[in-house]
Amino acid sequence: MGPLVPDIISTNLNYIVALIIGIFFGMILEQAGFSTSKKLVGLFYGYDFTVLRVFFTAGVTAMVGVLGLLHFGLLDINLIYINPTYIWSAIVGGLIMGLGFVLGGFCPGTSVCAAAIGKIDAMIFIGGAFIGVLIFAEGYPLFESLYKASYIGNPRISETLGISPNLFAFLLTFIALVAFYVVTLIEKKVNKEEIRFLNLNRTNAIIAGGGILLLIFSVTFVEKKSTLLRMIEDENLVRNYPLKEMTVDELAFRLLDKNEERLQIIDFRNEKSYSEWSLPRSTLFTRENLFEKEPAQFLRYRHTDNLFVAEDELTERKMAVLASEMGFKNIKILKGGLQKFRKDILGFEPIAEPKSLDEQWLNRFRTRAKAEIPELIRKNKPAGPVKKKQKRSLGGC
Amino acid sequence: MEENKYMNPYLAGFLLGLLLLSTIYITGRGLGASGAIKSAVVAGVEVVAPSHTSNTKFYQEYSKEHEGTSPLMNWLVFEVVGVLIGAFLSGLISGRLDLKFEKGPNATTRMRFWGALIGGMLWGIGSQLGRGCTSGAALSGMAVMSTGGLLVMISIFGGAYGFAYFLRKFWI
Numbered sequence A: 001m002g003p004l005v006p007d008i009i010s011t012n013l014n015y016i017v018a019l020i021i022g023i024f025f026g027m028i029l030e031q032a033g034f035s036t037s038k039k040l041v042g043l044f045y046g047y048d049f050t051v052l053r054v055f056f057t058a059g060v061t062a063m064v065g066v067l068g069l070l071h072f073g074l075l076d077i078n079l080i081y082i083n084p085t086y087i088w089s090a091i092v093g094g095l096i097m098g099l100g101f102v103l104g105g106f107c108p109g110t111s112v113c114a115a116a117i118g119k120i121d122a123m124i125f126i127g128g129a130f131i132g133v134l135i136f137a138e139g140y141p142l143f144e145s146l147y148k149a150s151y152i153g154n155p156r157i158s159e160t161l162g163i164s165p166n167l168f169a170f171l172l173t174f175i176a177l178v179a180f181y182v183v184t185l186i187e188k189k190v191n192k193e194e195i196r197f198l199n200l201n202r203t204n205a206i207i208a209g210g211g212i213l214l215l216i217f218s219v220t221f222v223e224k225k226s227t228l229l230r231m232i233e234d235e236n237l238v239r240n241y242p243l244k245e246m247t248v249d250e251l252a253f254r255l256l257d258k259n260e261e262r263l264q265i266i267d268f269r270n271e272k273s274y275s276e277w278s279l280p281r282s283t284l285f286t287r288e289n290l291f292e293k294e295p296a297q298f299l300r301y302r303h304t305d306n307l308f309v310a311e312d313e314l315t316e317r318k319m320a321v322l323a324s325e326m327g328f329k330n331i332k333i334l335k336g337g338l339q340k341f342r343k344d345i346l347g348f349e350p351i352a353e354p355k356s357l358d359e360q361w362l363n364r365f366r367t368r369a370k371a372e373i374p375e376l377i378r379k380n381k382p383a384g385p386v387k388k389k390q391k392r393s394l395g396g397c
Numbered sequence B: 001m002e003e004n005k006y007m008n009p010y011l012a013g014f015l016l017g018l019l020l021l022s023t024i025y026i027t028g029r030g031l032g033a034s035g036a037i038k039s040a041v042v043a044g045v046e047v048v049a050p051s052h053t054s055n056t057k058f059y060q061e062y063s064k065e066h067e068g069t070s071p072l073m074n075w076l077v078f079e080v081v082g083v084l085i086g087a088f089l090s091g092l093i094s095g096r097l098d099l100k101f102e103k104g105p106n107a108t109t110r111m112r113f114w115g116a117l118i119g120g121m122l123w124g125i126g127s128q129l130g131r132g133c134t135s136g137a138a139l140s141g142m143a144v145m146s147t148g149g150l151l152v153m154i155s156i157f158g159g160a161y162g163f164a165y166f167l168r169k170f171w172i
Helices: A011-032 A037-045 A048-069 A087-104 A108-116 A121-136 A140-148 A159-161 A166-189 A202-220 A224-231 A235-240 A248-256 A271-277 A294-298 A313-325 A337-347 A357-379 B009-027 B034-048 B050-055 B057-065 B077-092 B109-129 B136-141 B147-170
Strands: A243-245 A263-267 A282-285 A305-310 A331-334
Touching: A011 A108, A011 B009, A037 A087, A037 A243, A037 B147, A048 A166, A048 A202, A048 A224, A048 B009, A048 B136, A087 A140, A087 B109, A087 B147, A108 A121, A108 B077, A108 B109, A108 B136, A121 B034, A121 B057, A121 B109, A140 B057, A140 B109, A140 B147, A159 A166, A159 B147, A166 A202, A202 B009, A224 A282, A224 A313, A235 B147, A248 A305, A248 A337, A248 A357, A263 A294, A263 B147, A271 A282, A305 A313, A305 A337, A305 B147, A313 A337, A331 A337, A337 A357, B009 B136, B034 B050, B034 B057, B034 B077, B034 B136, B050 B057, B136 B147
Parallel strands: A243 A331, A263 A282, A263 A305, A305 A331
Antiparallel strands: none
16 A cells, blocks of 8 residues: 555655656656746746646646545555645745746746756746745744644645545546637637637547546546445445354453464454453554554454454444455454353353253353453553554655 | 657646656655755755754744754755756757747846746745645645645636736736
8 A cells, every 4th residue: 555655665765766756757847848938928828828738637647546546445545745724825825926937937846947958047037936935934933924824734625625536536627628628729819820629630539538538537436435434334235245253252262372373353442442441462443544554554464363343243344344345354253242252251151051061061161261351351451552653744845 | 959849738747647646656745846945945054054043933943844854855855856857858858958048029138037036036935835836736736636735726827817917028
């Protein structure tokens, strides 16, 4: 599961990655024509919409791509950088940058590109940018109240608007496609070229096809999490889902076995019940943890049974269905839930007149378990919630 | 050498989108540019006036956010060095390397000089307020659907369109 930094790619290797990504970034920008101010500002005067085309194609592609990664469970949204939202700072800063765009003819990234191929105006622009940051740094007390005003956290637009991410992606992709068509007409008009509506040559057909594909993906790449959460609402499905079960007696036996090392108990009760009493070798888990990169690694030890426990079996089943659908192996549930475990083991009342050998055995075993397991529970120091060390990546500028 | 044509903008945009997507998948963060300028400014001030950086709030907050390392050991600094190399190579391949001062057809050199300098300055200030520029806030923010990033994007382009009419002498 992504992101690959910091565990698969180390922090130091990440600098090399940055350099390589930068090289591609610079090449693409330069090849697109972002190394000349005349082409860049064309957007604002209607004679050249290259910037709009490149920018929105890139934005929409990446956005739908991120939805795709989330759809296939390949990315932990909690670990990636989501730009924070400080409403007024964003608006005022954006407007200042807008003025800077038409005045200077570049934005920072494109000015670096242009300077690299020898544009002197871009070098002056970069000099100006240095002065600007210095002004901000030295005048920080003046800017600070605006800089930190109306902070609303790191919401995604879908949360702010209360719509699904897919709907937003679809709408934005649709708007982009319409805009591409309209600006082509505007561009031709401004440049006094012949306007032909719906000119279907090969290039345009490929672009239109790509656009339609993006539209389709934008609605089909539903976040895996929300699909699965809807799936476990269906109790029938949950009850009939093939899951491995463990009986309360097997659990009791394995708890008493001192050589047992292949059992992990994943406790899905709330934190309060967990802190009151918990089984040895158990870890507190939440439903959210199943979708997170780091906690989920806990379930990936090989040759280990992960026993999901909760007060009732249905909750166990739901969590186990989620885990199985997320691709985790060796998941088991406790038959009857902790309810049954408490009743049959911890609160065992021996069968008065055992009729068969089995019942005699049962009496003997459960009586022993009833005597020893509470002691184990008492001695057990709860491991607490599963640990999360990784923080959100730092990003932005 | 004859100047080659530019790449189809949709193809360039698609490739840029894939690059951004890979960046998010690999590093958990997006692309950026203005952050590198900020790092360079902080590093520069640290060298020129070390006591000033330790007494001034902006630099203190910066060093608290980027603990322990030199301001130049920064992801964006490496990335922007890459941009310089990549753009240079691309210009070399396509025959566009040339020391050139570009301006609009009706703009004077003096206008363009001050326009570029002040424009850059405004970006310097604006990108700090917006916590990112076109790449770091607008484009990368759009990819992860950040409300803040999209707000910055709308403000940049909306603002630019609003101001464009008054500054048309510079470009047309």
